[in-house]
Amino acid sequence: MRKLLSSIIGLTLLISGCSSSNQIGKSRLDIIKQRNQLICGVSGKIPGFSFLNTNGKYSGLDVDICKAISAAFLESPNNIQLRPLTAAERFTSLRTGEIDLLSRNTTFNLSRDSQKGNGLSFAPVVFHDGQGLMVKINSGVKDLKDLSNKSICVGSGTTTEQNINDAFEEKSLKYTPIKYQDLNQVIAGYLQGRCAAMTSDRSQLAAARSSFKNPGNHVILDNILSKEPLAPATVGNDERLADAVRWVIYALIEAEEKGITQSNINQKLDLAKDNKGMKPLRRFLGIEGDLGEKLGLANDFVVKIIKTTGNYGEIYNRNLGPNSQVYIPRGLNQISKQGGILISPPFN
Numbered sequence: 001m002r003k004l005l006s007s008i009i010g011l012t013l014l015i016s017g018c019s020s021s022n023q024i025g026k027s028r029l030d031i032i033k034q035r036n037q038l039i040c041g042v043s044g045k046i047p048g049f050s051f052l053n054t055n056g057k058y059s060g061l062d063v064d065i066c067k068a069i070s071a072a073f074l075e076s077p078n079n080i081q082l083r084p085l086t087a088a089e090r091f092t093s094l095r096t097g098e099i100d101l102l103s104r105n106t107t108f109n110l111s112r113d114s115q116k117g118n119g120l121s122f123a124p125v126v127f128h129d130g131q132g133l134m135v136k137i138n139s140g141v142k143d144l145k146d147l148s149n150k151s152i153c154v155g156s157g158t159t160t161e162q163n164i165n166d167a168f169e170e171k172s173l174k175y176t177p178i179k180y181q182d183l184n185q186v187i188a189g190y191l192q193g194r195c196a197a198m199t200s201d202r203s204q205l206a207a208a209r210s211s212f213k214n215p216g217n218h219v220i221l222d223n224i225l226s227k228e229p230l231a232p233a234t235v236g237n238d239e240r241l242a243d244a245v246r247w248v249i250y251a252l253i254e255a256e257e258k259g260i261t262q263s264n265i266n267q268k269l270d271l272a273k274d275n276k277g278m279k280p281l282r283r284f285l286g287i288e289g290d291l292g293e294k295l296g297l298a299n300d301f302v303v304k305i306i307k308t309t310g311n312y313g314e315i316y317n318r319n320l321g322p323n324s325q326v327y328i329p330r331g332l333n334q335i336s337k338q339g340g341i342l343i344s345p346p347f348n
């Protein structure tokens with residue numbers, strides 16, 4: 001009788017179009033586990049975030065986030081497939097199920113999050129960015145107003161397009177947008193002199209400049225036109241997948257808060273095993289309690305993540321630290337104890 005009732009409810013939900021992965025369907029988390037592979041959409045063109053080098057290998061912060069998630073879900077960082085996507089392609093790829101996760105310099109905003117917008121689920125922010133402008137030093141341009149009546153190169157299908165319009169309109173200034181499909185085209189347009197400035201997230205401007213022949217000939221203006229909180233995203237109707245992704249990101253931040261690193265994780269594990277009184281650490285590392293199981297993951301998922309990528313700070317330094325190709329000072333992207341705005345909710 002109970003079985004019959006639940007199939008009737010399931011059928012009704014299907015007919016009414018109210019299907020939810022939690023009620024009747026599978027979560028994509030199960031599909032990822034069955035497939036034993038996580039498919040991540042990335043850019044592939046931004047050094048420090050996701051960049052395909054000449055050996056055919058991807059590296060960058062967005063790539064490491066994907067590896068951390070794969071370590072947590074599949075117990076291996078190598079079971080990932082990275083798909084390069086343009087800004088315009090990214091949301092369709094996610095909605096159609098071509099990718100499981102978008103880890104691609106994507107701004108978390110209301111329209112993309114809401115059901116009437118793109119209907120995505122955003123994970124916690126992995127890089128707080130802001131939109132900027134880059135110009136040639138010898139242009140003499142120092143401020144937005146110096147770009148009045150000039151052309152600006154911009155990528156289409158981005159938040160960048162709207163922000164640059166808003167910024168000029170607010171100051172009652174005019175400009176001509178020159179739109180391109182992806183960053184490499186924007187850069188080429190700018191370097192070939194089709195526009196007086198290129199605009200994008202400041203991280204992308206810094207990354208682009210790092211690959212120029214003469215980076216010193218270009219300057220990123222002080223103007224910060226917007227907030228661009230960049231975050232991974234999943235489809236919006238799959239709470240189990242969204243929760244699991246969310247807590248992988250928080251685990252990276254919590255590990256940094258707790259001083260747990262790739263090199264001391266084994267010591268921390270031994271310490272926690274030997275000291276029954278260290279309850280929060282024991283729960284975080286999966287020695288007691290069932291935090292991992294609650295997410296549909298292994299109880300020691302945090303250990304797997306930290307062994308693979310290190311904590312958030314380690315990921316940041318590897319890709320964007322002083323010894324990396326694109327040095328971006330951490331600023332807001334520090335944990336709160338260090339004066340930034342990254343903080344993890346409790347692992348209870």
Ligand SMILES: N[C@@H](CCC(=O)N[C@@H](CS)C(=O)NCC(=O)O)C(=O)O
Pocket residue numbers: 043044045046085086087105106107154155156157158159160181182183184186199200201204228230
């Ligand atoms: N964060 C912004 C902009 C991100 C973005 O995708 N920018 C474009 C225009 S420059 C781009 O193609 N970036 C390089 C890339 O991802 O290949 C957004 O989410 O809309």
